[in-house]
């Protein structure tokens with residue numbers, strides 16, 4: 030995969046360019062706060078202000094900046110080397126399967142699972158006989174791989190949210206989505222029928238950056254590891 034077109038790092042007075050840590054906005058970020066603090070990462074004050082329109086923030090360490098992006102985009106920023114380190118769910122890594130990403134640390138937060146869910150009362154036997162199935166999901170690759178391994182062709186309807194509506198509205202037979210408590214499924218008349226994979230958030234690293242800047246990136250990995258052990 031190509032590296033970024035140009036280096037646009039906020040260069041320090043001594044010419045050094047800070048590492049960039051890509052963080053997901055939204056629910057993981059809320060859980061991440063204490064771990065970041067224990068790892069010695071203190072972003073500028075407006076980082077935690079959801080109303081701030083800024084996307085890139087300096088931290089108390091002049092050699093580390095953070096960017097706040099959508100969870101799916103964390104993997105893309107890191108895979109292309111625009112950010113050297115990032116944090117995202119294992120679901121995102123499974124979906125993209127970027128060979129450029131190394132995921133050395135399970136952070137133990139953002140616990141949920143990627144599952145298949147179907148309308149309550151739909152006999153499992155019905156699907157067992159199908160060679161094609163309509164699947165609404167924001168994980169087209171995970172869904173296709175999962176059903177292909179069972180000899181079923183998944184006709185994917187790609188949605189970005191509210192997948193739970195799709196079967197009752199005739200968009201699909203079933204859904205592939207994240208489940209934690211199961212309350213979203215229940216509230217929408219669906220039942221979880223298969224767990225595809227457990228999910229937690231991971232610290233991810235661009236493999237090329239790790240080779241070219243082993244000390245700087247290795248030091249951050251060690252700080253995250255120590256923060257996890259201290260928890």
Ligand SMILES: Nc1ncnc2c1ncn2[C@@H]1O[C@H](COP(=O)(O)OP(=O)(O)OP(=O)(O)O)[C@@H](O)[C@H]1O
Pocket residue numbers: 053054055056057099100101117118119120121139140141207208209210228229230
């Ligand atoms: N119900 C949940 N419980 C625990 N973790 C979850 C849950 N839903 C999502 N996650 C984890 O959080 C990550 C981000 O969640 P989600 O995709 O819902 O994004 P979001 O915070 O709503 O932001 P956006 O969709 O706007 O990018 C997921 O990739 C997954 O790893």
Ligand SMILES: O=P(O)(O)OC[C@H]1O[C@H](OP(=O)(O)OP(=O)(O)O)[C@H](O)[C@@H]1O
Pocket residue numbers: 056189190191206207208209210211212213214
């Ligand atoms: O099993 P539960 O505890 O109900 O959690 C599962 C729900 O959480 C996630 O949605 P989220 O709340 O992040 O909303 P969105 O993906 O639609 O933005 C996921 O897409 C499910 O809808």
